[in-house]
Amino acid sequence: MxxxxxxxxxxxxxxxxxxxxxxxxxxxxxxxxxxxxxxQKQVTHDPDYFMRRFSVKTFDATGRIKSEIHGSEARHYPDTDTLQIDQPRIRSFNDRGELTVATARTALSNADGSEVQLIGEAVVTREAPAPAKGAQPPKLEFRGDFLHVFVNSERIRSHKPVELVRGNDRFTADSLDYDNIGRVLELHGRVHGVIQPRAN
The missing domain is CATH 1.20.5 (Single alpha-helices involved in coiled-coils or other helix-helix interfaces)
Incomplete structure (x- = not known):
């Protein structure tokens, strides 16, 4: 055993x-x-944070201000990494120090602010640059229900009717593509323009 x-x-x-x-x-x-x-949780288009009555500034590597965004309220959506802003007012400076101001009822911006879609009573104004040799370029203003602004490449596009005011001249079109760096403006569809005579 x-x-x-x-x-x-x-x-x-x-x-x-x-x-x-x-x-x-x-x-x-x-x-x-x-x-x-x-x-396995389904990603939904719900905001993950809010900002109210805010102001956000961005600066370049030298400390020079690049842009400033004001708004009454903003909502961030993590599924698309976009920021929706109510009553936006955007001030942006390009590499030459030229100021562009944009307003609308609503703006939709990507994560780094390089693309902004302005929706409802959108207005983008490029202030007249400092005088150089020759005549000073006039102030340039774009108006429409939708304007798509590409900040880094300094382009403005719209597939909806727009109005362009350049100094005393005025143009309307069904769509627009503007390249500020190349100084090229393309107006499409029914284009109408009024060009005022230049003063001597």
Whole structure:
């Protein structure tokens, strides 16, 4: 009998390890996982933070102000990483220090502010630059229900009717593509213009 107990005790650690392995497997199968539910959660278009009556400024590497955004309220949407702004007023300076001011009922900006869609009573005004050699370029103003502003490349586009005021001249069109760096303006659709005579 003693010999039988000795032989059984040899296998006892193996039997205990087997029971522990079965117990661990059972726990792993029946323990609820928190991470899995989070990863499978459907991403919705709901804001994750708000700002009210705010002002945000951005600066370049030398400390010079690049842009300033004011708004009555802003909402950030994490699924698209966009910022929707109510009653925006945006002031932006290009590399030459020229000021552009934009307003609208609503603005939709991407994460870094390089693209801004102005919606409802949109107005973009490029102030007259400092006089250089020759005649000073006049102030330039774009108006429409929708204006898409590309800040870094200094472009303005719209697929909706627009009005352009350049000094005393006035143009209307069904759509627009303006390149401020290349000084190229494309008006499409029904284009009408009134050009005032230049004073001598």
């Amino acid at each position: 003693r010999g039988g107990l000795d032989r059984a005790s040899i296998y006892l650690p193996i039997i205990l390890m087997g029971f522990m392995a079965l117990g661990t497997y059972w726990l792993a199968r029946n323990t609820p996982t928190l991470g899995g539910a989070e990863s």
